[in-house]
Amino acid sequence: MNTPDYRRIVRDGLWDNNVVFAQMLALCPLLAVTSTATNGLGLGLATSFVMIVSALVISVLRTQITPEVRIPVFVLLIAAIVTLVDMAMNAWLHELHKVLGLFIPLIVTNCAILGRAESFASRQPVLPSLVDGATMGAGFTAALVVLGAVREITGSGTLFANASLLLGETFGFLELTIIPDYRGFLLMVLPPGGFLATGFLLAGKRLLDARAKRREVVVGAPVHG
Amino acid sequence: MSTPAIPSYRKRVGYHATFLGIIALLSSAALVIGNLRTQDEIALRHLEDMQASLSQVIPATLHDNAPLHEVARLPAPFGMRASEVEVYRAARNGEIAAVAFRITAPNGYSGPIQLIMGVDRDGRVLGVRVLSHAETPGLGDKIEVARSPWIRGFDGLSLADTPREEWRVKKDGGRFDQFTGATITPRAVVGAVHEGLQFFQRHRDALLAPLPKAGVESAK
Numbered sequence: 001m002n003t004p005d006y007r008r009i010v011r012d013g014l015w016d017n018n019v020v021f022a023q024m025l026a027l028c029p030l031l032a033v034t035s036t037a038t039n040g041l042g043l044g045l046a047t048s049f050v051m052i053v054s055a056l057v058i059s060v061l062r063t064q065i066t067p068e069v070r071i072p073v074f075v076l077l078i079a080a081i082v083t084l085v086d087m088a089m090n091a092w093l094h095e096l097h098k099v100l101g102l103f104i105p106l107i108v109t110n111c112a113i114l115g116r117a118e119s120f121a122s123r124q125p126v127l128p129s130l131v132d133g134a135t136m137g138a139g140f141t142a143a144l145v146v147l148g149a150v151r152e153i154t155g156s157g158t159l160f161a162n163a164s165l166l167l168g169e170t171f172g173f174l175e176l177t178i179i180p181d182y183r184g185f186l187l188m189v190l191p192p193g194g195f196l197a198t199g200f201l202l203a204g205k206r207l208l209d210a211r212a213k214r215r216e217v218v219v220g221a222p223v224h225g
Numbered sequence: 226m227s228t229p230a231i232p233s234y235r236k237r238v239g240y241h242a243t244f245l246g247i248i249a250l251l252s253s254a255a256l257v258i259g260n261l262r263t264q265d266e267i268a269l270r271h272l273e274d275m276q277a278s279l280s281q282v283i284p285a286t287l288h289d290n291a292p293l294h295e296v297a298r299l300p301a302p303f304g305m306r307a308s309e310v311e312v313y314r315a316a317r318n319g320e321i322a323a324v325a326f327r328i329t330a331p332n333g334y335s336g337p338i339q340l341i342m343g344v345d346r347d348g349r350v351l352g353v354r355v356l357s358h359a360e361t362p363g364l365g366d367k368i369e370v371a372r373s374p375w376i377r378g379f380d381g382l383s384l385a386d387t388p389r390e391e392w393r394v395k396k397d398g399g400r401f402d403q404f405t406g407a408t409i410t411p412r413a414v415v416g417a418v419h420e421g422l423q424f425f426q427r428h429r430d431a432l433l434a435p436l437p438k439a440g441v442e443s444a445k
Contacts, residue, residue: 035364061248069241073248080252084259091266094274102359102366162372186406189364 004128013135019112020143020198021205026112030144031194033103035155038163040148041141043103048137050085050107051116054078055133058121065122074117082108100166112140143201150197155189157182274356275341279313279325281370282343282352287322288315295436297324299428310424312432315343321433323351324425330417334409335359338368340417342379344425346433349383353418358410365410375402375411384422392419 019025029047034040057077058065065073086104089097097104107113116136121129153159157179164172187193234240272293279292292313301310312326323345330338338358343351353376355368367373378401393399394412403411425432 032361035361064244066235066241066244069245072245076245076248076252080255083256087259087263087267091263091270094270189406 004124004131006128006131009128009132010135013132013137014139014142018143018205019115019136019140020147021202023112023115025115026110026140027198029103029106029110030147030198031191033106034144034148034151034194034197035189036152036158036162037145037148037160038166039103040144040146041163042100042166043106044137044141044144046085046100046104047107047110047113048134048141050078050082051113051137051140052130052133053081053085054113054117055121055129056126057081058117059124059126059129062122062124070118070122071114074114074122078113078117079108096166112136147194147197147201150201151188151193153178154197155185155187155193278341278354278356279343281354282325282341283313283315283323284351287345287351288317290314290316290436292316292325297432299424299431312428314432314436316436319436321435322346324432325351326421326424327356328417328421328424330413332409332413332416333358333360334365334407334413335361338410338413338417340414340421342418342421344422347383348385348422348425348429349381350379350418350422352377353379353414355414360410361407364404364407367404367407368410368414373404375404376414378402379418384426389419392416 015022017023020027020030026047029043033043054074054077058074061073061077082104086097086101089100089104116133120132124132149159152161157177159176159178160174163174164170167174185193188197276293283292292315295314295316297312297314298309299312310326310328312324314321315323315325323343325341325343328340328342330340336359338360339356340353341356342353345351354370355376358366358368360366360368367375370376387400390398391400392415394401394403394408394415396403396408397412399415401411401415
């Protein structure tokens with residue numbers, strides 16, 4: 001494959017091969033953090049950034065890395081990148097770091113980044129790897145935000161609470177109270193709620209996929225030229 | 226997939242070891258450079274944060290010195306990690322009006338919680354703020370003043386008007402609210418604030434001793 005199929009990569013990252021809903025990776029930080037949509041967005045953005053940078057570095061080094069030492073090399077590189085991001089944000093984006101700081105060390109434990117390094121960036125040229133990193137990151141962020149939103153609405157009746165802490169005052173309008181005077185449903189805020197919500201969302205995605213497939217058959221699976 | 230033939234030298238153990246070593250060296254070099262480039266900036270940011278939280282726990286109207294430069298060191302109470310506590314003394318006309326110090330709640334849900342609290346001459350809490358913590362996002366982080374007004378509940382309390390058995394969360398029979406889904410975090414904070422007030426009580430005389438004249442001048 002000399003000309004990488006970018007449309008395929010984007011589709012894979014966002015839907016078909018979504019980190020959470022298809023590969024079932026990164027569930028540890030996912031369940032820990034997505035008690036609100038804002039937290040999910042924060043972790044998603046930080047993870048995407050690390051994913052893009054690690055895709056770049058590993059793709060540049062891909063011809064030098066041998067299969068025998070690839071895992072320690074990936075882990076080293078990813079850990080170094082995460083630490084650098086952490087330090088740089090602490091120094092120059094201090095306000096953001098105060099909010100996101102909690103999540104950044106969690107990124108090292110994210111097997112999705114290692115997974116992409118192993119299965120994509122170490123085999124593909126730089127540009128496709130960057131696109132893959134960006135869309136996988138976007139897919140992960142979307143999954144986190146959706147899951148966070150579901151848990152936040154059912155668990156505490158709000159949506160994007162504290163978004164202005166993360167994104168600045170201009171995004172204060174995102175903070176919604178969906179269910180006024182909600183007593184709260186603790187189960188959804190705690191980790192078990194994360195499992196439940198993930199399960200339902202997974203089932204939903206399968207349903208959508210199955211329906212799309214059925215429709216294709218009904219229409220007669222067009223022989224597109 | 227056109228995998229180019231791997232040159233034979235890359236199959237040797239020596240190559241793997243050297244390559245891994247080089248990557249380790251490069252990563253640590255990058256980290257060292259990053260640390261050198263950022264450490265001053267980070268220290269500065271922390272100082273600003275400290276100044277900001279200090280001004281939240283001691284109202285600026287109470288003092289005319291720079292409490293961050295008026296530091297008294299005292300042995301830490303039992304249960305805290307650090308061996309001594311830095312006490313920032315806010316003075317007006319050389320007389321101590323209030324003090325602020327860092328306390329640690331060692332028994333947070335996920336590790337110690339660092340707090341700063343301000344206490345006035347009479348042993349009343351002026352304010353408590355969280356400096357750093359690793360509590361569960363969305364549950365335990367309601368101890369941050371930006372997320373919940375809970376921590377303001379300590380303002381104005383003192384050992385004199387709140388008996389020992391009320392320094393607990395409601396679940397344990399005290400007067401402080403716990404959070405939905407997080408009792409351990411507020412319990413730890415309440416315990417630490419109580420500890421802090423006892424600490425102030427024990428060292429009251431030393432802390433409230435008037436500043437030496439030289440100290441006043443250096444602060445000007």
